[in-house]
Amino acid sequence: MKKISLSGLDMDVYEEKLENGLSIYMLPYSNKKNYFISYATYFGSDVLEYTANKETIKPPLGIAHFLEHKMFEQEDGVDPFTFFSESGTDSNASTSFDNTQYICYGTKEFSKNLRYLLQFVNQPYYTDENVQKEKGIIAEEINMYEDMPDFQLEMGLRECLYKNHSRRFDIAGSVSEIEKITKEDLFSCYDNFYVPNNMFLLIVGNFDKEEALKIIQEEVGEKKKKSLPKTTMIKEPIKVNEKERTIKTTVEIPKVAVGLKVATNDLDLKELDLDLYLNMLTTILFGSSSEFRERVRESKILNGIYTEWEKAKDFRTFYIMASTINPDKLLGEIKEELQSHKVTEKDFQRIKKVWIASETRMIDNVDATVNNMFDDIINYRQIIPNKIEKIRSMKLKKIQELIDQIDFSNISTVKMIQKKK
Amino acid sequence: MKYTSKDLGSFGLHLINSDKFKTITIKVLFHTPIKKEEITKRSVLADILLQSSKEYDSKRKLTVEAEELYAADIATSNQRLGNYIVTSFTLQVLEDRYTEENNLEKSIEFFSKILFHPDVENNAFKTDKLDIVKYNTVVSISSLKEDATSYTLARMAEAYDKESPISYRMTGYIEDLEKITEENLYETYQSMIENDYVDIYVVGNFDNKEMTSLIKKYFKFKKIKKRKQSYYVTIKKPRKRRLFAKETIDNTQSKLAIVCPLPKLTDYEKNYAIVLANLILGGGTDSKLFKEVREKNSLCYTIYSFVNKLDNVLIITAGIDRNNFQKTVDLITKNIMDMKKGKFSEHDIEIAKEFYHTSMEELEENEHRLIGEFIGESILNTEPMSERVKKMAKVKKRDIVRASKKITMDTVFLLEGVKNEEN
Numbered sequence: 050m051k052k053i054s055l056s057g058l059d060m061d062v063y064e065e066k067l068e069n070g071l072s073i074y075m076l077p078y079s080n081k082k083n084y085f086i087s088y089a090t091y092f093g094s095d096v097l098e099y100t101a102n103k104e105t106i107k108p109p110l111g112i113a114h115f116l117e118h119k120m121f122e123q124e125d126g127v128d129p130f131t132f133f134s135e136s137g138t139d140s141n142a143s144t145s146f147d148n149t150q151y152i153c154y155g156t157k158e159f160s161k162n163l164r165y166l167l168q169f170v171n172q173p174y175y176t177d178e179n180v181q182k183e184k185g186i187i188a189e190e191i192n193m194y195e196d197m198p199d200f201q202l203e204m205g206l207r208e209c210l211y212k213n214h215s216r217r218f219d220i221a222g223s224v225s226e227i228e229k230i231t232k233e234d235l236f237s238c239y240d241n242f243y244v245p246n247n248m249f250l251l252i253v254g255n256f257d258k259e260e261a262l263k264i265i266q267e268e269v270g271e272k273k274k275k276s277l278p279k280t281t282m283i284k285e286p287i288k289v290n291e292k293e294r295t296i297k298t299t300v301e302i303p304k305v306a307v308g309l310k311v312a313t314n315d316l317d318l319k320e321l322d323l324d325l326y327l328n329m330l331t332t333i334l335f336g337s338s339s340e341f342r343e344r345v346r347e348s349k350i351l352n353g354i355y356t357e358w359e360k361a362k363d364f365r366t367f368y369i370m371a372s373t374i375n376p377d378k379l380l381g382e383i384k385e386e387l388q389s390h391k392v393t394e395k396d397f398q399r400i401k402k403v404w405i406a407s408e409t410r411m412i413d414n415v416d417a418t419v420n421n422m423f424d425d426i427i428n429y430r431q432i433i434p435n436k437i438e439k440i441r442s443m444k445l446k447k448i449q450e451l452i453d454q455i456d457f458s459n460i461s462t463v464k465m466i467q468k469k470k
Numbered sequence: 471m472k473y474t475s476k477d478l479g480s481f482g483l484h485l486i487n488s489d490k491f492k493t494i495t496i497k498v499l500f501h502t503p504i505k506k507e508e509i510t511k512r513s514v515l516a517d518i519l520l521q522s523s524k525e526y527d528s529k530r531k532l533t534v535e536a537e538e539l540y541a542a543d544i545a546t547s548n549q550r551l552g553n554y555i556v557t558s559f560t561l562q563v564l565e566d567r568y569t570e571e572n573n574l575e576k577s578i579e580f581f582s583k584i585l586f587h588p589d590v591e592n593n594a595f596k597t598d599k600l601d602i603v604k605y606n607t608v609v610s611i612s613s614l615k616e617d618a619t620s621y622t623l624a625r626m627a628e629a630y631d632k633e634s635p636i637s638y639r640m641t642g643y644i645e646d647l648e649k650i651t652e653e654n655l656y657e658t659y660q661s662m663i664e665n666d667y668v669d670i671y672v673v674g675n676f677d678n679k680e681m682t683s684l685i686k687k688y689f690k691f692k693k694i695k696k697r698k699q700s701y702y703v704t705i706k707k708p709r710k711r712r713l714f715a716k717e718t719i720d721n722t723q724s725k726l727a728i729v730c731p732l733p734k735l736t737d738y739e740k741n742y743a744i745v746l747a748n749l750i751l752g753g754g755t756d757s758k759l760f761k762e763v764r765e766k767n768s769l770c771y772t773i774y775s776f777v778n779k780l781d782n783v784l785i786i787t788a789g790i791d792r793n794n795f796q797k798t799v800d801l802i803t804k805n806i807m808d809m810k811k812g813k814f815s816e817h818d819i820e821i822a823k824e825f826y827h828t829s830m831e832e833l834e835e836n837e838h839r840l841i842g843e844f845i846g847e848s849i850l851n852t853e854p855m856s857e858r859v860k861k862m863a864k865v866k867k868r869d870i871v872r873a874s875k876k877i878t879m880d881t882v883f884l885l886e887g888v889k890n891e892e893n
Contacts (some may be wrong), residue, residue, distance in 0.1 A: 080490055082831050128765070134756035137824030141755075156831040157824070185768030189723065193771055193789050196721040196887070299720045301612040338537055343530040346602055352609035372609060399537050406541035409568050411492045416837060440873050 058412050063258050069274040070246025076253045082156045084254035085419045086163055087172050089150035092242035095215040096250045101241050101278035109229040111222015114144040116235050118183050124174040138162055145221055148427050149245040159256045167268040173239045175232035198300045199290045202465050206306040209461035210292040213283045216361050244275040254415045287312040289461045298466035303464040307383050309367040316454050326451050327358055334386055350375045360428055371462040376464045387457050397445050401435045404440050471834055480691035481668035484680050494674035499558045500666035503699050504635050510775035511658050515605045516546040516557050520690035524587040540569040545827040550640055552780030562578030572826045594652035609642050618725050626727040626883035629715035635703055636781045667695050673837045688824055701849045705731045705782040708878040721887040724792040730784040730877045740779050741852055742865050743873035747848035748777045750814055758805045769794045792886050808875035830859050
């Protein structure tokens with residue numbers, strides 16, 4: 050087991066890689082009662098098409114999410130939710146663009162629950178009947194999201210930004226796509242992507258690391274490494290697909306969304322450094338202490354704003370979504386701020402201080418720490434032990450250099466207004 | 471963890487010592503008996519106090535200063551707790567050993583000035599600030615329908631009894647918003663500081679003596695107050711015949727919400743038996759409703775129930791297709807009947823008890839939930855956590871059946887999704 054010290058936080062992560070390629074990351078706490086286990090595969094809705102054994106397969110959209118739901122069906126009839134409930138443990142699963150994870154969290158029966166989590170995810174059981182039954186449930190899940198204006202706004206923006214990229218599509222697919230899913234589709238995805246060398250385990254909180262490793266060896270050690278299928282590369286233009294779009298829907302208060310599409314292959318900064326600097330830039334421009342916020346607040350054109358960077362293959366995309374009574378004026382302000390991209394040393398130093406404080410605080414909370422480590426593993430395929438030092442050593446000059454390499458006009462805007470009643 | 475509570479006359483001080491956090495969290499709560507027409511004003515007041523202060527006359531300046539204090543976090547909320555409105559202000563900041571000497575005291579001083587030195591002139595809040603908050607409030611009120619589940623719960627409560635506090639909308643009302651002026655808002659502020667019952671909760675790693683003197687130094691409330699009214703809502707008896715109410719919405723999915731008033735629960739049932747009954751019926755992914763309505767019949771993605779002890783109600787909610795309305799209601803009815811008839815196993819009870827026990831253990835890991843627990847203990851007047859855990863373990867099936875017999879559906883509300891595809 051490799052010990053990795055998290056600098057500035059007095060905590061150690063233990064990392065192990067089994068012979069079959071399964072990666073294990075463990076962060077034990079000495080002062081917590083609860084634990085959190087995540088068993089994940091690097092398989093999500095980004096896989097639109099893949100080639101395995103010389104056969105190219107294009108499953109219906111939403112297959113990864115459907116598979117996640119169906120994992121909870123077991124041949125022995127035991128419902129995993131029920132199994133975990135016996136010890137008062139919560140369980141869940143989620144599918145994203147680039148991963149699917151199965152989690153359980155509680156305070157009791159760590160060993161039994163870890164063993165069971167591994168067992169149930171390692172035993173798919175799909176029948177024509179149980180696949181059919183799930184379609185009604187997932188259709189209601191899709192309907193629930195599609196009724197939400199914020200979701201419609203985000204999907205509208207994704208379609209404007211991307212022409213062919215997997216990020217154009219909803220993770221859950223659509224009601225008509227999931228209707229086509231068969232048990233054979235599910236088995237094919239499972240056999241190809243749920244293999245140890247494409248999966249990892251993350252355990253945080255109150256547990257014994259030696260005991261955990263022993264259980265993992267027993268349950269997964271025998272599983273064979275497998276060559277991974279080739280995911281078809283989809284060619285995506287650097288330029289945005291559609292500059293502007295207006296959506297008419299049920300909202301009382303209009304909404305706007307702006308997306309900045311940044312192609313990453315030609316940038317000097319890579320991976321974590323790139324993400325830190327991009328985040329710094331937009332936090333200074335649009336964060337809660339920015340001049341932009343003050344301006345739009347005082348002119349009463351902003352009510353609630355959400356910003357996020359998304360990491361996708363070959364791109365980083367910045368999303369801004371907001372509610373406003375004056376969509377045109379707010380869009381104008383956002384675009385202007387993006388073009389001016391003014392960054393001062395004072396703001397830069399203050400945000401660094403805020404970030405370091407946040408990193409220090411986060412470790413108090415098992416859930417937040419799990420999410421943070423999970424994102425690092427997904428994004429960088431490793432634990433980042435020196436994040437605080439990385440933040441501390443950031444230089445203003447590097448933001449300036451990065452700004453010069455970004456085309457700030459490569460944006461899409463979406464306006465959402467009320468349709469006629 | 472250690473909890474000590476002291477009545478200092480003009481406010482209650484509650485100290486929770488825990489070594490699990492690197493931060494100190496201070497929550498100041500102002501309690502006042504709820505009046506429907508006051509809700510909007512309280513919401514505007516809480517927001518305007520966080521817009522600026524005497525010293526920092528804009529939101530940006532205020533935020534920048536908080537960031538300089540190593541990201542001191544200040545938040546506010548307005549909540550209805552039974553018959554009361556509770557306006558709270560929370561400070562969360564790293565302990566000095568992770569920042570610099572005196573950062574904590576400076577943060578507390580900054581926080582107290584937001585409360586005690588508001589940005590006012592001639593006994594009135596500033597017009598430009600009030601306009602910003604009013605704009606935000608209008609937007610929040612107008613976008614209520616975007617969250618279809620919350621909207622359905624609000625409409626359900628109004629259909630059930632629009633006079634009852636359980637139907638009050640905490641986002642406020644447009645007609646009340648229009649009546650708010652710079653002057654009358656300041657009167658509300660003064661009344662909150664002078665007349666409200668105040669509680670201060672502190673969580674973290676600190677010395678009680680030092681913390682008490684810090685709090686006394688920066689939070690000076692003059693009047694001595696006593697709570698007169700109970701927090702518990704007097705709920706009407708269920709109707710003889712169920713009330714069905716409906717409204718349509720331009721959505722694909724429909725939302726269902728059902729309220730079951732529980733006027734006859736004993737204190738014991740409220741704190742123990744009904745908690746388990748709810749967990750078995752619809753508390754989580756192992757509940758009867760989840761298994762029957764979702765897993766067996768594929769009628770929905772979400773379905774759950776919850777109990778509000780102060781309001782004396784059990785509420786069930788689900789997202790369904792409109793064509794499955796009757797089938798879903800029938801299944802829910804059947805599952806409630808099964809609870810009354812005792813058609814659940816000892817095993818179901820064990821699972822519910824385990825969930826309860828785990829959630830109590832997890833409480834200690836989250837400072838906000840920890841404060842919530844102690845607020846609950848003090849206003850609900852329940853036994854302490856450790857006692858409740860012991861008592862819960864001893865609840866018998868017959869107790870759960872007896873409590874379940876008091877669950878009666880009163881109002882069934884459907885927000886019917888009828889999608890209009892035209893623009």
